[in-house]
Amino acid sequence: MEEQRSSRASWASSERVSKSMRSNRGRDTSPELALRRVLHAAGYRYRVDYPPGPDRRRRADIVFTRLRIVVFVDGCFWHSCPVHGTVPKTNVDYWVPKLERNRLRDAETSRALETDGWAVIRIWEHESVAAASALVMGAVNEKRRSLDEADPR
Numbered sequence: 694m695e696e697q698r699s700s701r702a703s704w705a706s707s708e709r710v711s712k713s714m715r716s717n718r719g720r721d722t723s724p725e726l727a728l729r730r731v732l733h734a735a736g737y738r739y740r741v742d743y744p745p746g747p748d749r750r751r752r753a754d755i756v757f758t759r760l761r762i763v764v765f766v767d768g769c770f771w772h773s774c775p776v777h778g779t780v781p782k783t784n785v786d787y788w789v790p791k792l793e794r795n796r797l798r799d800a801e802t803s804r805a806l807e808t809d810g811w812a813v814i815r816i817w818e819h820e821s822v823a824a825a826s827a828l829v830m831g832a833v834n835e836k837r838r839s840l841d842e843a844d845p846r
Contacts, residue, residue: 724818724825725754725766731826737833739764746809751802755829760836762812764829771795774817812836 720742732739732755743756745763755764769777773796781788803813812832816825 727822728825731822745811746806757833760833761810762832762836763806764814766816766818768818772799777819
């Protein structure tokens with residue numbers, strides 16, 4: 694297996710880049726943890742790294758299942774932030790299509806979830822924790838109010 698791996702060309706431009714990319718986390722990033730910490734301290738309960746829709750491979754960072762609210766904390770590089778997103782200077786033929794596919798998949802995921810009745814919140818990693826948590830708490834509180842009004846026991 695190791696022989697096979699070494700004979701294939703890597704997408705990484707160097708061993709240093711390869712090591713750096715392998716160390717990128719798919720969940721529990723610093724911005725996610727900071728947001729979750731504030732939400733949890735305020736009494737909000739949610740699922741983490743949970744697939745809300747029928748495609749079990751597409752997972753949201755924070756999910757309020759009963760309220761049907763999903764939160765994605767998007768990294769500026771991986772999700773092509775219009776403010777901070779960059780394209781690497783090396784291996785451009787790999788990275789430009791890769792980042793575009795990520796952007797298109799994000800849009801398609803949001804569209805599919807919204808069509809299925811989910812509220813989708815996308816937060817960039819560079820947004821302040823205070824602003825992000827206020828946005829999420831506002832959406833959760835609004836949804837709770839609307840459910841209480843619809844079911845006045």
